[in-house]
Amino acid sequence: MSDPRPAFVLVRPQMGENIGASARAMLNFGLEHMRVVAPRDGWPNERAVALASGAGRLLDGAMLTEDVPAAVADCTYVFATTARDRDLTKPVYTPEAAMEEAVRRGRAGERVAVLFGPERAGLENDDIARASAIVQVPTNPDFPSLNLAQCVLLMGYEWRRVSTRAGGMEMEMAGTDWVNQAELEALASHYETRLEEAGFFFPEGKAPAMKRTLRNMWSRLPLTRADAQVFHGVLRQMVRWKERG
Amino acid sequence: MSDPRPAFVLVRPQMGENIGASARAMLNFGLEHMRVVAPRDGWPNERAVALASGAGRLLDGAMLTEDVPAAVADCTYVFATTARDRDLTKPVYTPEAAMEEAVRRGRAGERVAVLFGPERAGLENDDIARASAIVQVPTNPDFPSLNLAQCVLLMGYEWRRVSTRAGGMEMEMAGTDWVNQAELEALASHYETRLEEAGFFFPEGKAPAMKRTLRNMWSRLPLTRADAQVFHGVLRQMVRWKERG
Numbered sequence: 125m126s127d128p129r130p131a132f133v134l135v136r137p138q139m140g141e142n143i144g145a146s147a148r149a150m151l152n153f154g155l156e157h158m159r160v161v162a163p164r165d166g167w168p169n170e171r172a173v174a175l176a177s178g179a180g181r182l183l184d185g186a187m188l189t190e191d192v193p194a195a196v197a198d199c200t201y202v203f204a205t206t207a208r209d210r211d212l213t214k215p216v217y218t219p220e221a222a223m224e225e226a227v228r229r230g231r232a233g234e235r236v237a238v239l240f241g242p243e244r245a246g247l248e249n250d251d252i253a254r255a256s257a258i259v260q261v262p263t264n265p266d267f268p269s270l271n272l273a274q275c276v277l278l279m280g281y282e283w284r285r286v287s288t289r290a291g292g293m294e295m296e297m298a299g300t301d302w303v304n305q306a307e308l309e310a311l312a313s314h315y316e317t318r319l320e321e322a323g324f325f326f327p328e329g330k331a332p333a334m335k336r337t338l339r340n341m342w343s344r345l346p347l348t349r350a351d352a353q354v355f356h357g358v359l360r361q362m363v364r365w366k367e368r369g
Numbered sequence: 370m371s372d373p374r375p376a377f378v379l380v381r382p383q384m385g386e387n388i389g390a391s392a393r394a395m396l397n398f399g400l401e402h403m404r405v406v407a408p409r410d411g412w413p414n415e416r417a418v419a420l421a422s423g424a425g426r427l428l429d430g431a432m433l434t435e436d437v438p439a440a441v442a443d444c445t446y447v448f449a450t451t452a453r454d455r456d457l458t459k460p461v462y463t464p465e466a467a468m469e470e471a472v473r474r475g476r477a478g479e480r481v482a483v484l485f486g487p488e489r490a491g492l493e494n495d496d497i498a499r500a501s502a503i504v505q506v507p508t509n510p511d512f513p514s515l516n517l518a519q520c521v522l523l524m525g526y527e528w529r530r531v532s533t534r535a536g537g538m539e540m541e542m543a544g545t546d547w548v549n550q551a552e553l554e555a556l557a558s559h560y561e562t563r564l565e566e567a568g569f570f571f572p573e574g575k576a577p578a579m580k581r582t583l584r585n586m587w588s589r590l591p592l593t594r595a596d597a598q599v600f601h602g603v604l605r606q607m608v609r610w611k612e613r614g
Contacts, residue, residue, distance in 0.1 A: 322610035365567035
């Protein structure tokens with residue numbers, strides 16, 4: 125089976141620093157297929173290598189081409205990232221929807237590319253015209269500008285998020301050793317008994333309501349076994365302290 | 370109605386550049402409430418201002434505090450971002466789930482904070498022990514490191530993505546009067562002080578870890594103001610009981 129991961133294509137990137145930071149951002153999310161179209165300062169690029177630090181092998185393995193058509197020749201579906209609306213009739217995806225599409229196509233054996241434009245001006249309309257669809261990051265309209273590596277980071281993040289999504293909900297505190305109802309009952313009783321001795325439930329007429337409030341609280345709190353032991357320990361210590369006089 | 374947007378809290382940030390870039394990343398997604406705890410190079414920070422460019426007003430309006438408790442005193446729910454697993458029993462959220470929670474609570478009138486640790490080491494366990502929950506960005510385990518501004522960018526992106534998503538969410542326990550961090554701090558201190566007197570923290574060598582465990586538990590439990598009053602009352606009663614001899 126072919127590698128289902130999309131290629132990220134940096135089109136005419138200007139600053140080596142941004143190329144290096146993009147490589148790191150890709151690898152942060154497990155993406156490794158970088159392609160570079162006509163980098164302004166030539167190739168290889170020292171500043172890119174310096175900034176890539178642990179992700180240098182993405183640069184070593186990057187496909188270098190002179191233009192966009194050559195860079196995406198083997199791809200069946202191409203996304204173009206843009207910051208602003210263009211007058212082109214083309215589907216516009218959110219990053220999430222785009223990466224869902226990329227994951228689906230990748231799993232079906234297709235090769236997908238995502239184009240990122242140069243820092244200053246973004247992709248040209250000719251580049252975008254070659255893409256299958258547009259992706260736009262939904263930024264604040266009053267302050268929309270993202271730099272190249274940030275845009276790569278967000279797309280990489282979405283790719284990983286979507287591709288590792290397990291169909292279910294997050295497993296909050298999976299494996300946590302929660303108290304069972306018997307343990308909860310023991311804890312509630314321990315407090316009730318000692319507080320009774322200590323004269324907490326006063327006046328007597330209010331005692332049933334006070335006890336119910338306490339029970340309700342214990343039941344509602346998401347207590348682990350360890351938490352329950354702490355609460356038992358706290359109470360035992362207060363009793364010992366009293367008994368020492 | 371109160372502003373539903375979370376506060377992003379930079380804890381002991383080192384490089385002014387990262388503070389400035391974080392301000393820009395926040396504003397990219399429409400977030401404006403920055404708080405800064407004990408920045409290494411003092412405040413205001415020239416490099417931060419230079420890098421923030423169009424987002425300088427976030428720095429001008431940032432709340433500056435000496436420690437984390439002061440920075441989150443008015444917040445009812447606090448997320449701590451961490452890169453790696455910690456041995457603390459605390460729910461771990463994905464950025465998406467965390468920002469869903471932040472949006473829901475923000476709309477219910479709560480104030481939510483997200484803590485970001487210093488560049489090199491991340492948040493300390495003592496900071497995390499004060500948080501309600503942990504957020505982890507699901508990065509490539511072989512290359513996980515994100516810098517401060519990247520982490521801010523991703524959380525901001527998720528906040529905007531989730532908060533602009535159509536379709537309302539359930540408001541579980543909307544209108545509940547949750548404790549804020551100052552009240553939680555008072556409760557934790559009350560127990561710590563009395564338990565210290567009662568000889569709970571024994572042997573002495575284990576006292577710091579025992580105290581952290583307790584703090585961690587208080588922060589994690591979803592306590593209402595009424596719950597906090599019950600817990601205060603329980604302890605006060607035990608003390609009175611002891612004092613009666």
